[in-house]
Amino acid sequence: MSGTGGIDVRGVTHRIHGTTILQPIDLSLPSGKVTALIGPNGAGKSTLIRLIARIDPLQTGEVTVNGLDVRQTPSARLALEMAFMGQHSGLVSRLRVRELVAFGRWPHCHGRPGPKDRAAVEKALADFDLLPLADRFMDELSGGQAQRAHLAMTVVQETPWLLLDEPLNNLDLAHARALMAHLARLRDEGRSVLIVLHDLNFASGWADHVVAMKDGRILAEGVPAEVLTEPRLSELYDTPITVGSYQGRPLILHHL
Amino acid sequence: MRDRKTLIRLGLLVLAVGVAAALWMFQGLGAGRRDFVLALRWEKLIALVLIGASVAVATVLFQTVSRNRILTPSIMGFDALYLLIQTLAVAMLGVTGFAMLPGGPKFLIETALMTALALALFGTLLGRGAGSAEDIARTILTGVVLGILFRAGASLIGRLLDPNAYATVQAVSFANFGRPNAALVGWGAALALPAMGLALWMGPRLDVLGLGRERAVSLGLRYRVVMTGALALTAVLVAVSTALVGPVAFLGLIVAGLTHGLFPAARHRLRLVTAALIACLLLVLGQWLFERFLGRQAVLSVVIEFAGGILFLALLLKGRIR
Numbered sequence A: 001m002s003g004t005g006g007i008d009v010r011g012v013t014h015r016i017h018g019t020t021i022l023q024p025i026d027l028s029l030p031s032g033k034v035t036a037l038i039g040p041n042g043a044g045k046s047t048l049i050r051l052i053a054r055i056d057p058l059q060t061g062e063v064t065v066n067g068l069d070v071r072q073t074p075s076a077r078l079a080l081e082m083a084f085m086g087q088h089s090g091l092v093s094r095l096r097v098r099e100l101v102a103f104g105r106w107p108h109c110h111g112r113p114g115p116k117d118r119a120a121v122e123k124a125l126a127d128f129d130l131l132p133l134a135d136r137f138m139d140e141l142s143g144g145q146a147q148r149a150h151l152a153m154t155v156v157q158e159t160p161w162l163l164l165d166e167p168l169n170n171l172d173l174a175h176a177r178a179l180m181a182h183l184a185r186l187r188d189e190g191r192s193v194l195i196v197l198h199d200l201n202f203a204s205g206w207a208d209h210v211v212a213m214k215d216g217r218i219l220a221e222g223v224p225a226e227v228l229t230e231p232r233l234s235e236l237y238d239t240p241i242t243v244g245s246y247q248g249r250p251l252i253l254h255h256l
Numbered sequence B: 001m002r003d004r005k006t007l008i009r010l011g012l013l014v015l016a017v018g019v020a021a022a023l024w025m026f027q028g029l030g031a032g033r034r035d036f037v038l039a040l041r042w043e044k045l046i047a048l049v050l051i052g053a054s055v056a057v058a059t060v061l062f063q064t065v066s067r068n069r070i071l072t073p074s075i076m077g078f079d080a081l082y083l084l085i086q087t088l089a090v091a092m093l094g095v096t097g098f099a100m101l102p103g104g105p106k107f108l109i110e111t112a113l114m115t116a117l118a119l120a121l122f123g124t125l126l127g128r129g130a131g132s133a134e135d136i137a138r139t140i141l142t143g144v145v146l147g148i149l150f151r152a153g154a155s156l157i158g159r160l161l162d163p164n165a166y167a168t169v170q171a172v173s174f175a176n177f178g179r180p181n182a183a184l185v186g187w188g189a190a191l192a193l194p195a196m197g198l199a200l201w202m203g204p205r206l207d208v209l210g211l212g213r214e215r216a217v218s219l220g221l222r223y224r225v226v227m228t229g230a231l232a233l234t235a236v237l238v239a240v241s242t243a244l245v246g247p248v249a250f251l252g253l254i255v256a257g258l259t260h261g262l263f264p265a266a267r268h269r270l271r272l273v274t275a276a277l278i279a280c281l282l283l284v285l286g287q288w289l290f291e292r293f294l295g296r297q298a299v300l301s302v303v304i305e306f307a308g309g310i311l312f313l314a315l316l317l318k319g320r321i322r
Ligand SMILES: Nc1ncnc2c1ncn2[C@@H]1O[C@H](COP(=O)(O)OP(=O)(O)OP(=O)(O)O)[C@@H](O)[C@H]1O
Pocket: A016, A021, A039, A040, A041, A042, A043, A044, A045, A046, A047, A048, A087
């Protein structure tokens, strides 16, 4: 049985063409927190987050989000509970930034936006520094600008859970920090975030909870200080990693 | 501001279609047998409008479902499939008197078969990720091969049939806008009008579909239902247009291309309406020109094929596939 809050993953496995991508995974993600999902390339992070977000169908096991069984709950209902942003978000239609962001309101208004929806869109545009770009076409933006538009579209869905797969891709350091600060504000308002990160210092600085994955398994989870240690990280990434400390938080030194 | 421009363009388009229809109806109307000529012209006008709108809506739907703007149902072999089904139905049910059935019921059965087969075939194909821009070359090739296969199948079965039945099938194997199948216009309208209504109703959902599968699913769209629905509507509309005039390979491509040129970033409702209007304009004006002035009733489809073929190549070479 699952509680009403949080995300519960029970016995979830995943195989593609006979290759095991995820070993049986059991995981409980607390609500009201920022949880960072870390691990090397190919660890299965995207696979796991996509299964939770019901983008790919569950093969075995069970996932509940705030008590709702992902397999059985209507997709439209789940869209009010969680918003997902994938690692590669290509577009088919030609859209302006404001139009794209407005699609994030679909679960609430199903194509008939009211004043509340429009206000939410304008606020998201402002929050992600997109107002000057709002009338530009998506295919006329830089990589980081486009990434911010996709983020705004995800956040404007105003769901209790945000699932973000590598949202810092392409963002410059100012916008990256602004995003993490924005997520922390949302957390303070009671919302929950699951975020796939490669830059461990962002995990150290902003996450409340860290989950480390390798080879389709959960290797470790806990508060940043527990998981982001030299032996753990060296094992996780198969390379020696030095961990220092800055203002009481782990500082990961891996650039040299 | 942008909205006003849209309205003006749309208004001009409606006006142009109106003028074309008026020309078609009233130009060169002699003194004698007015009622008869008007009735004849009206019948043909309705058929042309029905064909144009069906092809246009089917193409826009299919391009959204297949996530690109270079493929059309015809290029992917939809109308060849319909011809195959026609031949197959005659071949298999011929002994039980299927060929003797009145045109209407026969047409309905063929449309139902066509929809089922199209869903099975293209549903699987598109579900496997075909049609995405990355996979465009393979999808086009698949479509061309399917088209050849269906046509070959139809002609093979046709040859095995008795010559009479084969002749009726052969007669509809290429389009002639000058002689639409008048007997089926009522039946065609009964299918096509609700299908177009549904497509319009689905408009906002199609917009979400256009964001890609991942986005559409996470926004709570019932992705499979919308995909299947759009594909089924495409099949029905292709069946209608093919039953009325025969295959129209590149008409849809021209219409979708012009629509894109007029409204590069339009939502589906606007796109569907615009495409339908452009198709009607092309067919009515084109047929008027060829039939009344050049005295060539059957040439319009050839011109459209030729122009469309060139457009297809141009789009392909420029890599403008989205
Ligand atoms: N469609 C697929 N077919 C076969 N194998 C796949 C497919 N998609 C993913 N995989 C494999 O599944 C494993 C997990 O992939 P996943 O995308 O979940 O990794 P990740 O942890 O998100 O990596 P990254 O940090 O590079 O994004 C990888 O070994 C990958 O090669």
